[in-house]
Amino acid sequence: MxxxxxxxxxxxxxxxxxxxxxxxxxxxxxxxxxxxxxxxxxxxxxxxxxxxxxxxxxxxxxxxxxxxxxxxxxxxxxxxxxxxxxxxxxxxxxxxxxxxxxxxxxxxxxxxxxxxxxxxxxxxxxxxxxxxxxxxxxxxxxxxxxxxxxxxxxxxxxxxxxxxxxxxxxxxxxxxxxxxxxxxxxxxxxxERAPLAVAAVKRGLREASGSLAEALAFERERQPTLFGTADFLEGKQAFHERRTPSFSGC
CATH class of the missing domain: 3.90.226.10 (2-enoyl-CoA Hydratase; Chain A, domain 1)
Structure with missing residues (x-):
């Protein structure tokens, strides 16, 4: 359904x-x-x-x-x-x-x-x-x-x-x-949340939450890629415009 x-x-x-x-x-x-x-x-x-x-x-x-x-x-x-x-x-x-x-x-x-x-x-x-x-x-x-x-x-x-x-x-x-x-x-x-970020959060909690070192290494691996996505730019613009973002998953 x-x-x-x-x-x-x-x-x-x-x-x-x-x-x-x-x-x-x-x-x-x-x-x-x-x-x-x-x-x-x-x-x-x-x-x-x-x-x-x-x-x-x-x-x-x-x-x-x-x-x-x-x-x-x-x-x-x-x-x-x-x-x-x-x-x-x-x-x-x-x-x-x-x-x-x-x-x-x-x-x-x-x-x-x-x-x-x-x-x-x-x-x-x-x-x-x-x-x-x-x-x-x-x-x-x-x-x-x-x-x-x-x-x-x-x-x-x-x-x-x-x-x-x-x-x-x-x-x-x-x-x-x-x-x-x-x-x-x-x-x-x-x-309604950013799909790529959601997937990354789930992966981080699943694979890199055992220690602080693992969590920080995961952030270093994933965050630079997410900085370059259209979803981040949309999220940032929506934040400044005080509106609900419309994410595309890319």
Missing amino acids: RTGAVTVVTLDDEHRRNVLGSELRNRLRAVLAELSADPETGAVVLTGAGNCFSAGGDLSSMPPANEAEGAARMSEVAGLVQQLASLNKPVVAAVAGPAAGVAAGLVCVCDVVVVGEGARFLFPFTRLGLVPDGGLVHSLAQRVGPARARRILLEAAPVDARTALAAGLADRVVADPEVLSAAIACAQELA
Whole structure:
């Protein structure tokens, strides 16, 4: 679904609570690849069909037949998470109902997380005898801090919407019927920012935020290029003219 410069991507396997089985993972990867190259899409909203973001991994397909199959499965999951995290456009998660397991990993690599009052984040891994997947050991700690992430992942207790907001796992809580509209409004605002700068900020946070030295090296690499863009000149002129800039992505 397209709303202006915002494309809404829906995890749509409602009768199975949008479990992230192989077919849905592959469909999502294909859509993300298309959106990455789509000049008409300025921002993306990721949501789930019905009253559930996603029930996470497909337990009916577990365990894999052997370790090789298990390794292949985890490579697929890693590829999806990396692709979503590295998308060169802002991504807003719209979470209504539960987001479980690997689906919580997808949420954690989104740029902004809007949740409904009835949203719940489920991290059942230690109750199942598994290690957290979907990049959660890293991405959850990035969002809520290492100590809180450790407790959440070890305890495997549900995290409700208000607790998620207080912890930093969610950025905004709204009434359940307003989740998608609030996420689209947020994405529309982000789509108005300079596309090249947005992509650079996302890359910097992803690759160069481990130390001050890495951050400064990243700035030295990227800023000279951005100084020479039409978007910077437009942003500077709009600033002086006190108007909303109109960016072209070049």
